[in-house]
Amino acid sequence: MSRDSLATLIGFVTEHTRITLLAMLLLSGVVAAGVPMVDTGSQASADADAFDHLDRVQTSQTIQEQFAATDDSPNRTVEPVYVQLEDGNALSKESLLAGLRYQRAIRENATISRALHDRGVVGFSNLVAVRAAENPNASLSEQIDAIEAASTGEVEALVERVLAEDPRAKRFLPADHDASATTASDRRLLVTLDTSVGDPTLDNATGALYQQASERSSAGFFVLNSHAWNAYSSHFFGEMLELVVPAALAFILVVLGFAYRDVVDVVVGMVGVALSVLWMFGLLGWLGVAAGTVTVIPVVLIAGLSIDFGFHVFNRYREQRADGEGIRAPMHRGVIRIATALVLVTVTAAIGFLANLSNPLPLIRNLGVSITLGVASALVIFVTVVPALKIGIDGLLEHAGVDRRKAPLGHGRYLKPVLGRLVTLARRGAPVVLVVAVLVGAAGGAAWLGLEEESYQQSDGDVAEWKQQLPGPLGWETHPVAAQSEHVEDVYQPASADAAFQEPILVEGDVTRDGTLDALQRGVDDVRDRDLLVDGTGSRAVTSPVTVIQAVAARDDDVAAVVAETDTDDDGVPDRDLERVYDALYEADSDLASRVVAREDGEYQSLLVSLSLDADFANADAVVADLDESAAIMAGDESGRTATVAGSFALNEAILGAIVDGILTTMTVALAAIALTLAGVFRYMHGSATLGLVVAVPIALVLGLVVGGMYLLSIPLTLLTALLMSLVIGLGIDYNIHVGDRYADERREGASTYEALDAAVTGTGGALLGSTLTSVGALATITLVPHPQLQSFGAIVVVALTTAFAVSVLVLPSLLVLWSRHAPGAVTTDATPTGVAQD
Known part of the structure; x- marks a missing residue:
């Protein structure tokens, strides 16, 4: 838009305020109709090919291309239910009995029973109860009756025996639990659901599990499934709005009241802010741009920029208005003098924001577009609606005898000398x-x-005491899920290796060279020595060519004979004639072999090591650094091999x-x-x-x-x-x-x-x-x-x-x-x- 066109537009706005307000009201209605169409879904994923140039991404793609996908994965998922008694004993008779009764309740729940797997529900309380019933096949009712009939001392003795004699007990207790201790503040039971029932049934079942655990929260029961986190998110955003919005509005109104020293200007300015945000969301809806789950960012930034625009419009109007002068002429001059600046601010800010269109993350690209649309909306509102509304209201007030001349900010007797010193x-x-x-x-x-550098910053659920003690709705009511999640990550290993984070290492190059499998095993041992692997879950924490070769050799005499002949140091790992070992493995079980040893046209290309880790994203950087060192051991020095970590x-x-x-x-x-x-x-x-x-x-x-x-x-x-x-x-x-x-x-x-x-x-x-x-x-x-x-x-x-x-x-x-x-x-x-x- 040229300067003359802009001047003409502003002249129309200041001369025809009613027509301007009516037209902008109608236009705002049209724009606002796009608000219901705004997509607020997650945009966390990146473009599929955005990072193809990265070595780790290329390695991950190679793994998918070269290795056979497993098709025998069980149709089940494990939902842990936790019991935490900070000042009590989760292994006491009362707590174990509560766990058995919880199992009975969820088995009798029709929603859960429809999705329950044949493996059902199992926990530490079952291990104790079947011993109390003196029947390993005792029904749940018999288990409950047996625990009820046992004395406290008898239950404690049974607990001691289970801890000493049953290795399955470790799966249900904290990772650092001392097997000689008959007390613990934590335990868990595992509910196995059948994933073949379909999403609606499965989702309803997990929702019922959350509800059942919530009803027993006084006994220490809780779950951390999607329903628990949804409840936490709803609670969090509700508390955030109740704390932040009143405080922010109060501060804005106080500062605007002090700066403007005029209620009308405060109200008109806030109307402009609200319309700018409304227009932003309306335009996002009409253009089909997803707003994403972090809409607070553009809202806050556009509110701030809108307030800035309002300060300049009102301040320049006040500077331009001379004693005895009317309203329209100084408003016209004032807006004329700042309009081009606001356009320039909008254009240059848009350049900064739209530069993010090159980013591979849709979230970041859409935020750049959202904020750009918001800035453009603020420009339109503050050169049309705000001046017209200001002229109309001031005109009515002055017609009623109220003097509307105000001193501009920066010209006061206190502030002007300070700014003058600059x-x-x-x-x-x-x-x-x-x-x-x-x-x-x-x-x-x-x-x-x-x-x-961190992938993200995780909340630990802690809330300062003073925030909780604020009066009324300002006070922050804590929700237990975040703290519970952090506690579980601290004390438990994943419920199974399948439920743990999987981190593959791809070994490429001369994989038939003597000593390759020895180096691979040394690397795996190094990972184990770093306490990164899941153990005690009843599932294998490592799948590698070595584990597969050993498993097949245990049931195939021909493979066993080849292993014996190629293992020169009797450590169970072949260290020479590896091509012969791979050939024997493929001949005995080609499906299993193809999952850990890749070959094409008879040539062996790479080996795959899959690790189930006892870790989470909170310490991912340290985990990757450790795994890189272990991978370097697998690659070896001057071996013609590379080893690349390529998991999540x-x-x-x-x-x-x-x-x-x-x-x-x-x-x-x-x-x-x-x-x-x-x-x-x-x-x-x-x-x-x-x-x-x-x-x-x-x-x-x-x-x-x-x-x-x-x-x-x-x-x-x-x-x-x-x-x-x-x-x-x-x-x-x-x-x-x-x-x-x-x-x-x-x-x-x-x-x-x-x-x-x-x-x-x-x-x-x-x-x-x-x-x-x-x-x-x-x-x-x-x-x-x-x-x-x-x-x-x-x-x-x-x-x-x-x-x-x-x-x-x-x-x-x-x-x-x-x-x-x-x-x-x-x-x-x-x-x-x-x-x-x-x-």
Whole structure:
């Protein structure tokens, strides 16, 4: 849109306010109709071919291509039910009896019984009860009767015998339980469900399991299935809204009330904020762009940017209105003077946000689109609805005799001297300010190398006591699932090897070389020595060529004979003539052999080791590092082999690294695009491309300071925080454009360097301060939420906005002073400018 077209539009808005409001009301209704169509589903997965260039991803694809898929997987899934008695004994008669009665209840539940597998339900209480009944085939009713009839001492003796004599007991108790101890605060029972019954029946059964356990929570029963987590999520977001929204709104209203000192301006500004967010979601619905599960991010950012737009509209209107003047003319001049700036802010912010379209994660791409649509919506609302509504309300009030003239922010007797000193600092010490800024920014940027990388930040469920003691709905009511999950991960191994995380290692190259299987076994032993494997679950924790060869040799005499002849050190692992060993294995059981030894046209290409790990994503980075060391043992030195870890842990680590690298590229491209855009626009508007480049420079400083802030606050690089780093560009450019373009506008109208700086820093800087205080205060409330991901989000955006404001009023004025000294007269002067200046 040209400057003349923009001026014509604003002229229509300020002259025909009723028509404008009616038209925008109708248009808002049309846009809002798209809100019900918004998709808020998960977008966590990446594009299928986005990471094909990564070694680990290629290895994972090779595994899928070369090795036969197992087709004998059981049609069952194990649902653990946990019993936790922090101050009690989960192995006592009462607790064991409660466990047996729980089993009876779920067996009698029609919803669960329809999905129950033949293996049914088993737990430590059954091991004790069948001994009490003196019948290994005792029914559940007989088990209950036997425990009820036994004395407390008899049950304790039975528990002791089970722990000493039955290896199955370990599966139901914490991993570190001492077999000689007849007391424990924890145990679990395993419910086996038949997956062949179909999703609806299975889902209903797991829901009933959750309900049954919840009814017995006083006895320590709980489950951690999807229904439990759904309940936790609903509770969490409800508590978050009750804590954050009132606090954020209260802070915003207080700051806006102090800044505007006018209820009408506060109300009109908040109407603009609400409409901007509404338009964003409506446009997302009409365009079919998924909003995702992290909609709080665009909502908060657009609310902050909308408040910023409102500050500039109202502040410039107040600056323009002279004593005795009406409303429409100063509003027209004020919006004219800031409209082009708002357009430029929107365009450059969109460049920063839309740079994420190159990201392989749909979540990040769609967030970039969402925020861009929100910024564009705010632009439309704040140059149409907000000025028209402001004119209409002020007109009615003044017609009733209420004086609506207000002093602009930044011109008060307290704030103006403070902002004025920043101009003095730029005039007297610009070189020093610039040197200090470069050093601080460089130090912050260097901290990038020291940031930790994590797939995600996991909540431990802990909530500060003071948050729980807040009055009324503000008080945070804790939900046990997060703490229960962390407790289970700490004390238990996975219920079975199949339920554990699977991490394959692919060995490629000369796999028939002597000693290959010995090296492979040494690598597996190294994994075991690191306590990474699941054990005591009744399932094999390692599947490898060695385990398969040994299993087949145990039932096939020909394979056994070959193994004996090729095992020179009698350790059960063939160490020579391996091609002969593989041939014998394929001849005896080609299906089983194809799962661990890949061959094509008679040539053996690779070996597959599959590990069931006692680990989770919270310590995935350390696990991958350990597995890489074990894989190096399998590869050996100068053996012509490679060994690559290629499971979910390793793939996540590789993908996160690629995304972080990609965001660095994205930020570089976005910075370059914004710099070129500002150079072109400032050349067109003000006759100086170099001025546009000067305005763009501080964005890099803001990025450096944000990185430094992350380092000091111990905020790791995750998918979310890496995304926010790229969004910082869109946030950081806003304030600099406002100050830089206001300076250029004042110079165009004949002001000297320091007069222009004074107008920019005290006038525009005052509006920026109000915007910063409002946005920072509102966003800071997110750090109250007891979840590290959201706390990191709030902290990063607060740091970004604070540093962006500081740079715009501290560093940019010094840059403008130095620029004016070395590029005198570069700004086109025009006593009656037709261009649209900015705030």
